[in-house]
Amino acid sequence: MTHNSVPQPVLPYRLNRTYFTTILLIHLLGFVAFVPWLFSWIGLLICLAGIHVFGQGITIGYHRLLTHRSFKTPKWIEHIFAILGICSMQDTPARWVTVHRLHHVYSDDVPDPHSPRVSFFWSHMGWLMFINRQAYSIASLEKFSKDLLRDPFYLRFETKPYFQFMYILAQVPVFFGLGFGLSYFFSPAMSDALQLGASVLVWGFVVRVIAVWHITWSVNSLSHMFGYQNYDTHEDSRNNWLVAILTVGEGWHNNHHEDPSAATVQHRWWEFDISYYEIRLLEMLGLASDIIPTRSTRHAPGSSAS
């Protein structure tokens, strides 16, 4: 693999204090999950369900819907997916979309914000810790995310930098209250309710955020390093089955780079794309439409799609 220097707009290095501190603090907080008192099977179950639900805020919401516009939903559904993405602490919708559209324009060339040609660590999480003057400039937001900024819902997150924290921090009472309420419903013992509240807060929020972070980040790192290629896409994107399982589809990343606007990344029958099946489920429920098929289907004789 060729070696890249870090993207020019990152130099000279300037620590992104907000991102660096957040990533560090949340990982440190994650260690309290090892305290036996904070473990509960309900907490673990809510964590696993949360990895899927909030993870889809990124995969279906931020990625396939907002970045690639590979299908359409009513605005309220789009905003629910966006809020799930915000609660995953992966930045505002417009900033995430800008970085990802930049990634598709420059895939593994030097301006790519997170190519593993710099290093594995850089592509996985290092790129988040330093300010990238191009990726996060107002000019880039306007150039790459104009469509989002036209919606006042997304614009507000850019004009009020701490607005997203309202959604993020609201998860603390919600998850604590969920555990507390579940316990209190079955037994009036206050100590049990406090314990389950704390357990669901730690597992359902903190551990889940860390898990979804690393799952999303593995698409940028592992799926640009290890796996096979169905297509010569002139960059390093790979189809990685492990990442595909973890991300319920996104790991078929070479397929995605070949055909980024398609709502599915399943190009062979066994490259299962559960996220796409869920988009089709939304369609059956009348909540998704204009689903963009793969390029081969778009160009098939007799196809009316373009």
Ligand SMILES: [Zn+2]
């Ligand atoms: Zn990629």
Ligand SMILES: [Zn+2]
């Ligand atoms: Zn993409």
